[in-house]
Amino acid sequence: xxxxxxxxxxxxxxxxxxxxxxxxxxxxxxxxxxxxxxxxxxxxxxxxxxxxxxxxxxxxxxxxxxxxxxxxxxxxxxxxxxxxxxxxxxxxxxxxxxxxxxxxxxxxxxxxxxxxxxxxxxxxxxxxxxxxxxxxxxxxxxxxxxxxxxxxxxxxxxxxxxxxxxxxxxxxxxxxxxxxxxxxxxxxxxxxxxxxxxxxxxxxxxxxxxxxxxxxxxxxxxxxxxxxxxxxxxxxxxxxxxxxxxxxxxxxxxxxxxxxxxxxxxxxxxxxxxxxxxxxxxxxxxxxxxxxxxxxxxxxxxxxxxxxxxxxxxxxxxxxxxxxxxxxxxxxxxxxxxxxxx
Numbered sequence: 309x310x311x312x313x314x315x316x317x318x319x320x321x322x323x324x325x326x327x328x329x330x331x332x333x334x335x336x337x338x339x340x341x342x343x344x345x346x347x348x349x350x351x352x353x354x355x356x357x358x359x360x361x362x363x364x365x366x367x368x369x370x371x372x373x374x375x376x377x378x379x380x381x382x383x384x385x386x387x388x389x390x391x392x393x394x395x396x397x398x399x400x401x402x403x404x405x406x407x408x409x410x411x412x413x414x415x416x417x418x419x420x421x422x423x424x425x426x427x428x429x430x431x432x433x434x435x436x437x438x439x440x441x442x443x444x445x446x447x448x449x450x451x452x453x454x455x456x457x458x459x460x461x462x463x464x465x466x467x468x469x470x471x472x473x474x475x476x477x478x479x480x481x482x483x484x485x486x487x488x489x490x491x492x493x494x495x496x497x498x499x500x501x502x503x504x505x506x507x508x509x510x511x512x513x514x515x516x517x518x519x520x521x522x523x524x525x526x527x528x529x530x531x532x533x534x535x536x537x538x539x540x541x542x543x544x545x546x547x548x549x550x551x552x553x554x555x556x557x558x559x560x561x562x563x564x565x566x567x568x569x570x571x572x573x574x575x576x577x578x579x580x581x582x583x584x585x586x587x588x589x590x591x592x593x594x595x596x597x598x599x600x601x602x603x604x605x606x607x608x609x610x611x612x613x614x615x616x617x618x619x620x621x622x623x624x625x626x627x628x629x630x631x632x633x634x635x636x637x638x639x640x641x642x643x644x645x646x647x648x649x650x
Contacts, residue, residue, distance in 0.1 A: 339430065340426065340429075340430055341403075341421045341425065341426040341429040341430060342419070343418060343419065344416050344417065344418055344419070345416065345417055345419055346411075346414055346415070346416050346437075347408070347416060347417045347437070347455065348364055348367070348370075348415040348439060348441070348452075349364075349414050350364075350412060350413030351363060351364030351365060351367065352364055352365045362441075362443055362447045362449050363447050363448045363449065364415070364449050365448060367410050367413065367414075367415045368410065369450070370408070370441075370449060370450065370451055370452060371408045371410070373450060373452075374405075374408050374451060374452060377451075380404035380405055380406045380420070381404065381405040381417075381452060381453065381455070382401045382403075382405075382454045382455075383401065383402045383403040383404065383405060383419060383425075383437070383454060383455045383456065383457065384399055384400065384401055384402055384454065384455075384457070385399075385400070385402055385425075385456065385457050386457070386458060386504045386506075387438065387440065387458075387504070388400070388456070389440075389454060389456075390440065390456075391503075391504065400422075401422065402421065402422055402424070402425035402428075403419045403420055403421040404419065404420045405417040405418065405419055405452070406418050406419070406420055408452070415452070417452070425457065428457075429457075434457040434458070434459060435459055436457070436459060436460070437456070437457060437458070438456045438457075438458045439454075439455045440452070440453040440454045440455060440456065441453055458504075458505070458506070459506065460505055460509060490503075490505075490508060494508065497512070497515070498511070499511055566588060566591040566592075566597055566600075567588075569591070569597060569601060569604070570584055570587050570591070570600075572604075573587070573600075573607075576604075576609065577609040577610055578604050578607045578608075578609060578610065579604070579607070579610075580610065587600055628643050628646065628647060632646060633646075
């Protein structure tokens with residue numbers, strides 16, 4: 309039950325598992341399974357690679373608790389006793405802890421390995437040991453409950469097949485004390501509640517990779533879907549300019565169409581010349597030109613326009629000569645009156 313906890317008596321003790329392993333049970337060159345293994349490193353402060361913290365202030369008391377139990381403790385595979393056995397699944401033993409002793413402050417255990425486990429250790433199919441232990445609410449380790457063969461160390465211990473080797477370079481994290489319940493974490497990762505720590509860490513690594521991929525994609529957007537802001541603003545400005553020019557051109561065309569329709573109506577005798585502005589205002593409304601054309605189609609001819617309607621009254625008149633102007637003056641007539649009698 310790596311990383312999980314459960315109350316064994318009212319708010320006093322909890323069980324936990326951790327790979328304090330720099331305890332590799334198989335060397336790089338391969339060797340027989342060791343008769344003695346390191347169960348816990350020297351204390352008093354013990355820190356797991358995942359940041360959890362415990363204390364081993366009195367290893368002799370842990371040995372005394374083992375002796376009081378009066379029976380060997382099981383070593384299983386991947387903490388099967390904690391994860392699989394409660395669900396009725398097979399959780400065979402890999403070996404049995406038959407004795408304990410203290411070496412330089414670290415807790416060691418004598419192990420009787422099964423033939424299968426011994427062969428797997430020699431073949432380096434398993435390299436590390438993860439102890440299961442009982443601890444108080446304050447993190448003080450009280451007794452060993454067993455151990456599991458694993459391949460991802462969390463606590464710094466010696467390799468099982470090289471019990472005298474120095475600690476591995478796997479350094480522990482220096483995080484605040486915590487007692488982790490991995491059930492919620494498994495659920496968040498989409499894993500079964502009894503998932504092994506290897507599966508949990510693999511899922512976390514997968515999420516990290518997906519996050520890095522998404523972050524990289526966000527920092528380098530698809531050029532087929534996104535454009536630089538400056539290019540976008542320039543394109544919008546050009547579109548606005550083109551739209552304004554198009555609207556002005558359309559207004560000119562509309563004005564020409566309105567004027568042509570009104571002039572056709574005047575020439576056709578459908579409307580009076582003096583009413584041009586009235587109908588021009590009508591045509592300026594939405595749909596006004598179409599309504600004007602429909603109206604003109606229903607109006608009767610009210611009179612053909614006079615030839616003088618658009619002519620300058622003074623245009624075409626011949627000016628009086630000096631002699632004619634003199635005669636008009638003697639007769640008491642104006643130039644226009646005289647011209648009318650001529």
